[in-house]
Amino acid sequence: MTDRLFDMLETAGAWLLGILWVLPLLFALWTAFHPGAYAVRFDPAAPLTLENFASAWAAAPFPRYLLNTVALVTMILAGQLLLCTLAAYAFARFDFRGRQAAFLLVLLQLLLMPDALVVENYRSMHALGLVDSVAAMALPYMASAFGIFLLRQTFKTVPGELDDAARVEGAGTLGILWRVYVPLARPVYVAYGLVSISYHWNNFLWPLIITNSVTTRPLTVGLSVFASTDQGIDWSVITAATLMTAAPLLVAFLLFQRQFVQSFMRAGIR
Amino acid sequence: MTDRRLTTHIHGWLLLLPAAVLLVAFTYYPAVASIWSSLHSTPKGARPARFVGLDQYATMVDDPVFWKSLVNNLLFALGTVPVSVALALLMALWVNGKIRGRTALRVAYFTPTILPMIAVANIWLFFYTPGYGLIDQITGLFGLPAQNWLGDRSTALPALMVVTVWKEAGFFMIFYLAALQGLSPSLREAAALEGASRWYIFRRITFPLLMPTTLFVLVNAVINAFRMVDLVVVMTRGGPDNSTALLLYHIYEVGFRYWDTGYAAALTTVLVGILMVLAVGQFVFLDRKVHYR
Numbered sequence: 001m002t003d004r005l006f007d008m009l010e011t012a013g014a015w016l017l018g019i020l021w022v023l024p025l026l027f028a029l030w031t032a033f034h035p036g037a038y039a040v041r042f043d044p045a046a047p048l049t050l051e052n053f054a055s056a057w058a059a060a061p062f063p064r065y066l067l068n069t070v071a072l073v074t075m076i077l078a079g080q081l082l083l084c085t086l087a088a089y090a091f092a093r094f095d096f097r098g099r100q101a102a103f104l105l106v107l108l109q110l111l112l113m114p115d116a117l118v119v120e121n122y123r124s125m126h127a128l129g130l131v132d133s134v135a136a137m138a139l140p141y142m143a144s145a146f147g148i149f150l151l152r153q154t155f156k157t158v159p160g161e162l163d164d165a166a167r168v169e170g171a172g173t174l175g176i177l178w179r180v181y182v183p184l185a186r187p188v189y190v191a192y193g194l195v196s197i198s199y200h201w202n203n204f205l206w207p208l209i210i211t212n213s214v215t216t217r218p219l220t221v222g223l224s225v226f227a228s229t230d231q232g233i234d235w236s237v238i239t240a241a242t243l244m245t246a247a248p249l250l251v252a253f254l255l256f257q258r259q260f261v262q263s264f265m266r267a268g269i270r
Numbered sequence: 271m272t273d274r275r276l277t278t279h280i281h282g283w284l285l286l287l288p289a290a291v292l293l294v295a296f297t298y299y300p301a302v303a304s305i306w307s308s309l310h311s312t313p314k315g316a317r318p319a320r321f322v323g324l325d326q327y328a329t330m331v332d333d334p335v336f337w338k339s340l341v342n343n344l345l346f347a348l349g350t351v352p353v354s355v356a357l358a359l360l361m362a363l364w365v366n367g368k369i370r371g372r373t374a375l376r377v378a379y380f381t382p383t384i385l386p387m388i389a390v391a392n393i394w395l396f397f398y399t400p401g402y403g404l405i406d407q408i409t410g411l412f413g414l415p416a417q418n419w420l421g422d423r424s425t426a427l428p429a430l431m432v433v434t435v436w437k438e439a440g441f442f443m444i445f446y447l448a449a450l451q452g453l454s455p456s457l458r459e460a461a462a463l464e465g466a467s468r469w470y471i472f473r474r475i476t477f478p479l480l481m482p483t484t485l486f487v488l489v490n491a492v493i494n495a496f497r498m499v500d501l502v503v504v505m506t507r508g509g510p511d512n513s514t515a516l517l518l519y520h521i522y523e524v525g526f527r528y529w530d531t532g533y534a535a536a537l538t539t540v541l542v543g544i545l546m547v548l549a550v551g552q553f554v555f556l557d558r559k560v561h562y563r
Contacts, residue, residue: 010364010369011369011370013364014361014364014365014369014375015371015375017357017360017361017379018371018374018375018378018379019378021378021379021381021382021436021439021440022378022381024382024390024393024394024397024436025381025382025385025393027393027397027404028393028396031396039396039402082288083288083289083292084289086285086286086288086289087285087286087288087289087290089285090281090282090283090285090286091286094278094279094281094282094285095278095282096278096279096280096281096282096283096286097279099282102286102290105293105298106289106293108298109293109297109298110549111545111546111549111550111553112297112301112542112545112546113493113497113542113545114296114297115497115499115518116497116518116521116538116541116542116545117296117297117300117301117304117538117542118521118522118525119304119521119525119526119531119534119535119538120299120300120301120303120304120307120535120538121296121300122525122526123303123531124295124296124299124300139292139295139296140292140296140297142289142292143288143289143290143291143292143293143296143297145293148289173281173285198384201386202385202386202387202388204386204387204388204499204500204503205499205500205503205518205522208503209522209526219386220386220387220388220389223386223388223389223392224388224503224504227392227395227504228504235396235399238392238396239392239393239396242388242389242392242393243389245386245388245389246384246385246386246389249384249385249386250381250384250385253381253384254377257376257377257380260380260384261376261380261444261447264383264441264444265444265445265447265448
């Protein structure tokens with residue numbers, strides 16, 4: 001009897017916390033879809049409107065920001081997949097001189113946060129003449145130690161016999177990598193891709209520093225510029241803009257939440 | 271046969287080369303360059319940087335904002351880490367059990383993690399608006415006066431902490447969930463057969479088995495606390511009166527608002543040092559769990 005009571009209390013507690021956790025988001029949805037006057041007045045009869053989204057869309061170049069973010073995320077992911085695959089393959093299957101030392105150096109990057117190195121990286125980008133370009137936003141993140149480590153662990157589990165068989169068939173180093181290793185590691189690529197996309201879609205400090213024009217700014221920076229110029233003017237419009245920034249990832253998350261959660265788990269166990 | 275071995279060496283290095291170039295260019299070089307620049311003055315106009323030894327660090331010792339941001343950062347870590355880790359564990363235990371609506375709860379807890387920090391900052395900025403914001407509307411119902419949560423020195427930092435806990439607990443929950451699912455149920459079942467209470471099972475079996483995860487999550491949470499900057503940039507800009515200045519924000523201001531790159535490099539060196547100590551701690555703690563085969 002007390003057990004059942006305890007279970008009920010527990011369920012209630014879990015739900016209370018759950019509601020508390022989605023409340024801010026629901027509240028933002030309410031604000032964005034209702035006229036400004038209803039921002040903090042809950043009236044079930046309040047008229048629904050898309051006006052706020054239209055105003056935000058018209059007031060700032062959000063389509064451009066979206067395009068920049070997509071370009072940024074694509075460029076980083078493509079670079080990461082290529083560089084990390086090659087490096088992971090080298091660490092997993094090639095017994096070259098200095099491998100141990102090189103691998104320790106790569107692991108060292110797991111400890112060094114790119115965020116902390118923004119001042120020097122800005123100087124380098126400036127010297128390279130890359131300031132305010134998508135490439136400058138992407139380059140520091142392409143050689144991801146985490147990606148190298150994750151893929152190396154996966155490649156190590158591939159049986160060497162497959163390697164030999166492919167070699168007998170006449171496949172070269174890259175041929176074996178492409179036909180044997182990459183297909184076998186597909187689930188890891190999916191997991192890594194999801195983690196990487198969500199991280200870089202949301203990244204802020206480095207893009208904020210390195211971009212200064214509409215043609216390169218990603219959504220996060222665009223939103224912060226938008227919200228600070230319109231500060232306090234119309235919360236409904238700012239909230240609408242906020243949701244537009246988060247929407248693509250949020251929708252993807254709700255559709256593929258199982259894969260998302262599992263990929264974060266997989267990435268976490270490392 | 272030495273031909274074959276030579277080929278292996280060359281192929282190995284060629285495969286590694288592209289990643290190595292970028293790693294050197296954007297991680298190792300800037301890390302070393304930070305130390306080097308921190309020993310030099312900031313170049314201004316035609317005046318190039320000159321060697322000043324530890325002068326930048328002497329400036330730091332006398333910089334009240336540096337100390338303030340260091341203390342704020344410690345307070346921020348102390349305030350956010352235990353709460354978000356405890357909540358994460360609680361959430362994971364709940365959604366790992368057979369609670370009603372398990373999937374919906376998982377989604378609810380994890381959703382803030384997917385949102386950009388900037389979006390989160392904007393939404394909460396609105397909640398904290400004095401008089402008009404949601405929080406004041408609610409406290410107003412109880413006859414409490416309006417509060418300028420982000421404008422008051424005593425409440426600004428805690429206000430940022432609340433947002434951080436909300437954003438991060440669900441993320442850490444995932445690590446606990448993964449660990450819980452990796453635990454063998456037999457120990458727990460045996461204890462349950464012996465008539466042990468759930469609390470006893472948690473305290474004596476589940477929690478000790480989760481220790482490696484707890485350490486991993488703790489260290490990551492502390493590292494995150496020292497990397498926090500997005501909320502500060504959007505919500506308070508370090509104010510009022512530097513009460514929400516955190517280390518990385520101070521670096522950002524010194525480096526990109528005052529363009530004092532020499533001093534920013536010294537601050538960077540200190541921050542990187544802190545992060546390294548924390549991360550090495552993580553490696554040492556987790557040595558038993560992680561096997562580099």
